[in-house]
Amino acid sequence: MKLEVTEVLWLEEHGELTLSQLAELSRLSEADLLELIEFGVIVPAKSHAARMRFDAQSIVAARTACRLREDFELDAYGVALAITLLDRIRDLEAQLQDLLARMPHGLR
Amino acid sequence: MQSRAHSPQAPAGAVANPAEKAFMKYKDYYSILGVERGASADVIKNAYRKLARKYHPDVSKEKDAEERFKDIAEAYKTLKDPETRAAYDQLGSHRPGEEFQAPPDWAEHFGGQQFSFEDLDLGDLFETLAGRRRRGQRRGPAGMGPIPGQDYDVVARISLEDAYRGALIDLNLEMPEYDAEGRMHRVQQQFKARIPKGATEGQRLRLPGKGGKGLNGGRDGDLYLHIELQPHRLYRVNGHDLYLDLPLAPWEAALGASVEVPTLGGRVRLKVPPATQTGQKLRLSKHGLPRPRGEPGDLYAIAQLVVPGVPTDREKALYEQLAEVSIFNPRANFEGEGSR
Numbered sequence: 080m081k082l083e084v085t086e087v088l089w090l091e092e093h094g095e096l097t098l099s100q101l102a103e104l105s106r107l108s109e110a111d112l113l114e115l116i117e118f119g120v121i122v123p124a125k126s127h128a129a130r131m132r133f134d135a136q137s138i139v140a141a142r143t144a145c146r147l148r149e150d151f152e153l154d155a156y157g158v159a160l161a162i163t164l165l166d167r168i169r170d171l172e173a174q175l176q177d178l179l180a181r182m183p184h185g186l187r
Numbered sequence: 188m189q190s191r192a193h194s195p196q197a198p199a200g201a202v203a204n205p206a207e208k209a210f211m212k213y214k215d216y217y218s219i220l221g222v223e224r225g226a227s228a229d230v231i232k233n234a235y236r237k238l239a240r241k242y243h244p245d246v247s248k249e250k251d252a253e254e255r256f257k258d259i260a261e262a263y264k265t266l267k268d269p270e271t272r273a274a275y276d277q278l279g280s281h282r283p284g285e286e287f288q289a290p291p292d293w294a295e296h297f298g299g300q301q302f303s304f305e306d307l308d309l310g311d312l313f314e315t316l317a318g319r320r321r322r323g324q325r326r327g328p329a330g331m332g333p334i335p336g337q338d339y340d341v342v343a344r345i346s347l348e349d350a351y352r353g354a355l356i357d358l359n360l361e362m363p364e365y366d367a368e369g370r371m372h373r374v375q376q377q378f379k380a381r382i383p384k385g386a387t388e389g390q391r392l393r394l395p396g397k398g399g400k401g402l403n404g405g406r407d408g409d410l411y412l413h414i415e416l417q418p419h420r421l422y423r424v425n426g427h428d429l430y431l432d433l434p435l436a437p438w439e440a441a442l443g444a445s446v447e448v449p450t451l452g453g454r455v456r457l458k459v460p461p462a463t464q465t466g467q468k469l470r471l472s473k474h475g476l477p478r479p480r481g482e483p484g485d486l487y488a489i490a491q492l493v494v495p496g497v498p499t500d501r502e503k504a505l506y507e508q509l510a511e512v513s514i515f516n517p518r519a520n521f522e523g524e525g526s527r
C-alpha cells in the first residue's frame with residue numbers, strides 16, 4: 080500500500096468563513112446555523128447586513144451542535160443550552176489545568 | 188454522527204477473516220441497551236437516552252465512552268426503526284460475537300435484492316438497508332443524488348517532544364466505503380499525517396477529504412484530529428506554556444546561583460536570584476511550545492527548596508552554627524496569634 084503523507088490544516092488557517100462554507104464544513108443547513116446564531120451558540124466574527132463571516136472556532140461549535148442534535152434528539156434550544164454548559168465546563172477545566180500546571184508536583 | 192475510525196494508538200478492531208467471510212459476528216443490540224427482546228419503542232428510547240447521557244463522548248468522562256457509545260448508537264439506530272428492528276429480529280438470538288449466517292431469503296425480504304455478506308459488519312448492513320429506504324430505492328446507488336462522505340474524529344496522542352518539533356504520525360483507520368452496489372464495506376486506510384510543530388492539548392487539526400468516501404459525486408468527508416499530549420516526566424503544560432519544578436538547596440536559594448535547566452530545545456543556564464522562595468516562578472522566555480503563528484510560549488521554573496535528607500557531621504555543624512547566628516524568624520506572621 081502506498082503511504083502518502085497528508086499535510087494537516089490548523090482550523091485557524093481557514094480564515095474567515097461564509098455562512099455557506101460553514102454549512103458545508105459542519106454538515107448543518109444554513110437554516111439550522113441561523114437558528115444557532117439566533118440563540119447565541121455561534122457568534123459571527125463580522126455581521127454587517129447579509130455578509131456574515133465566521134472564525135474557525137465556529138466549525139467546532141457547529142459540529143458539536145450537529146452531534147448533540149442527532150444523538151440526543153434535541154431541538155435548537157436544547158442544543159444551545161447544552162453547548163452553553165459544555166463551554167462553561169471547558170472554561171473551568173482550563174482554569175483547573177492552569178492551576179495544576181503551576182502547582183509543584185509534591186503538592187498534587 | 189459517530190466515529191467508527193480508531194485512534195492511531197488502537198488501530199483497527201475486528202477485520203473479517205477471509206476464510207469465514209460469509210459469516211457475520213452477532214451483536215446483541217438488546218443487551219447493549221439493557222432491554223428485553225420484546226421491549227416497547229418507548230422503553231428502547233428511554234434506555235438509549237439514559238446510556239447516551241452517560242457515554243456520549245461530548246458529555247462523558249468515562250474512559251471507554253467513545254467505544255461504548257458507538258455500540259449504543261448502532262443498537263438504537265437499528266432498533267428504533269420498526270423495519271430494521273424486524274429484520275434484526277429475524278436473525279434470531281445468538282451469543283454476542285458468535286459467527287452466524289443469515290437465512291437465505293432474509294436479505295431478499297428486507298433488502299429487496301440478493302445480498303452478499305462478504306466482509307460486512309452487522310451495523311454496516313443495517314446502515315445500508317436504512318440508507319436505501321431513506322433514499323426511496325433499493326437497487327444500488329444509480330440514480331441517487333450525491334451523498335457526502337462522513338466526517339470522522341480521532342484522537343492523536345503525541346509526546347511533548349513531538350509537539351515541540353512537529354511529527355509524522357501513522358494513522359491506521361478502518362472506514363466504511365460504499366461499493367458499486369451501494370453496499371457498505373470496511374476498508375483499511377493507512378496513511379501518514381504531518382503534525383505541524385506548535386500543536387498542543389485540545390487543539391484540532393483538519394485533514395480535508397480523509398474521512399469517509401463520498402458517493403455519486405458527493406464530496407469526501409473530513410478527518411479531524413484531536414491533539415492530546417502524553418504526560419511528561421518533567422514538564423506540565425498549560426496552553427503553550429510549560430512548568431517545571433526547580434529543586435534548590437537552601438544555600439542556592441539564599442545566596443543565588445546559576446543552574447542548568449533542561450528545556451525541550453536543550454539545556455540552558457538560569458540565574459536564580461538571591462533570597463528565592465519556594466513557589467517563586469522563574470521565567471525562561473520563549474522556551475515553551477512554539478505557536479503556529481507568533482512567539483513561542485514560556486517555560487516557568489518553579490523554585491522548590493529541598494534539604495539534604497541526612498546531613499553529614501560537617502553539614503550539621505555548619506547548620507547549627509547558622510542557627511546560632513541567624514536572626515531570621517520564619518514564623519514572624521504567627522506573632523501574637525493563638526495565645527490565650
